[in-house]
Amino acid sequence: MNPNKALWEKGDFTRIAESMRESGEALVKSLGITKGLKVLDLGCGDGTTAIPEAKAGADVLGVDIAGNLVEAGNRRAKELGLTNCRFQEGDASNLQDLKDHTFDLVISIFGAMFAPRPFDVAKEMVRVTRPGGRIVMGNWIPNDPTLVAQILKVSAAYSPPPPEGFVSPMTWGIENNVIERFAGARVPKEKISFARDTYTFNFPGKPSELVDAFRKYYGPTMNAFEAAEKNGRAADLQKELETLFTSQNKSSNKDATSIPATFLRVTVVAG
Numbered sequence: 001m002n003p004n005k006a007l008w009e010k011g012d013f014t015r016i017a018e019s020m021r022e023s024g025e026a027l028v029k030s031l032g033i034t035k036g037l038k039v040l041d042l043g044c045g046d047g048t049t050a051i052p053e054a055k056a057g058a059d060v061l062g063v064d065i066a067g068n069l070v071e072a073g074n075r076r077a078k079e080l081g082l083t084n085c086r087f088q089e090g091d092a093s094n095l096q097d098l099k100d101h102t103f104d105l106v107i108s109i110f111g112a113m114f115a116p117r118p119f120d121v122a123k124e125m126v127r128v129t130r131p132g133g134r135i136v137m138g139n140w141i142p143n144d145p146t147l148v149a150q151i152l153k154v155s156a157a158y159s160p161p162p163p164e165g166f167v168s169p170m171t172w173g174i175e176n177n178v179i180e181r182f183a184g185a186r187v188p189k190e191k192i193s194f195a196r197d198t199y200t201f202n203f204p205g206k207p208s209e210l211v212d213a214f215r216k217y218y219g220p221t222m223n224a225f226e227a228a229e230k231n232g233r234a235a236d237l238q239k240e241l242e243t244l245f246t247s248q249n250k251s252s253n254k255d256a257t258s259i260p261a262t263f264l265r266v267t268v269v270a271g
């Protein structure tokens, strides 16, 4: 089994994505989607951005490595009666089923960053985008003080070291790495722009309950807890994450959670 696929099929990312829907909708509003725009949403999960893109009139294909999330996305699109949105399995490192220059917009919000072989990912995104089309990525930033980078940092301290040659997904949050990867796909740096943006996790429960959801349903956190349990340190990990989530919570209602997290927004003009 492909370990990248196994990681994301292990949990149920829908349970986390439900806290990210409002930010997904806001991000899509900023994209200037027009009717009939051909959009590829890569690493789409269950459609946090793909569904709003389709609601805005785009013709959307969502591609994700996790079969359970592709199924959930297709179910959501069907329930909403969206005939212009379909989801299929695929790997951002090798989009073999997709033809060159097919899409006006390729978007990947915290998706393609998790695929192995980042140079291949950049090449594939450029290959399937039509000349003059756009690629938009949302990438978490390493060592950023906000939530997601800190979850990964805390979790790493409880996990075995990654295998040799492993390239951290977080390197997609470093501008020079992004420039180098797209240079490998023949995109000059003048065609790449960067902005800091924010996603807010809104959850109808206490911060400790959101930690529980990560522990039960988010593959990378599930793995960190499994490693911590082997060393008898799961309670320490739980405590560290609860402290982190509580300290970042901006909700005025103590029984609810609202945590903003900063990411790097990358826009590339292809061709």
Ligand SMILES: C[S@@+](CC[C@H](N)C(=O)[O-])C[C@H]1O[C@@H](n2cnc3c(N)ncnc32)[C@H](O)[C@@H]1O
Residues within 6 Å of the ligand: 004, 008, 009, 013, 017, 020, 024, 042, 043, 044, 045, 046, 047, 048, 049, 063, 064, 065, 066, 069, 090, 091, 092, 093, 108, 109, 110, 111, 112, 114, 115, 116
């Ligand atoms: C953090 S989730 C984000 C999902 C979605 N974009 C969202 O905003 O809700 C990461 C997603 O990337 C997908 N993914 C990871 N590796 C991938 C790969 N090699 N190719 C395609 N999708 C991948 C996972 O299955 C998961 O759905």
